[in-house]
Amino acid sequence: xxxxxxxxxxxxxxxxxxxxxxxxxxxxxxxxxxxxxxxxxxxxxxxxx
Numbered sequence: 609x610x611x612x613x614x615x616x617x618x619x620x621x622x623x624x625x626x627x628x629x630x631x632x633x634x635x636x637x638x639x640x641x642x643x644x645x646x647x648x649x650x651x652x653x654x655x656x657x
Contacts, residue, residue: 634643 631643631647634646638646
C-alpha cells in the first residue's frame with residue numbers, strides 16, 4: 609500500500625466518522641427531516657458535477 613492509499617483511506621475514515629457525529633449533533637438542532645434534506649442537498653451539490 610502506498611502512502612497515497614493510506615492517506616485516502618484515512619480521509620475516508622475521517623469523513624465517515626464525522627458524518628455520525630454531525631448527525632448526532634445536528635438532529636437536536638434541525639430535527640430529523642431538515643437534517644436529511646440538508647445532507648441530501650449537500651451530497652447532490654458534490655455529486656452533480
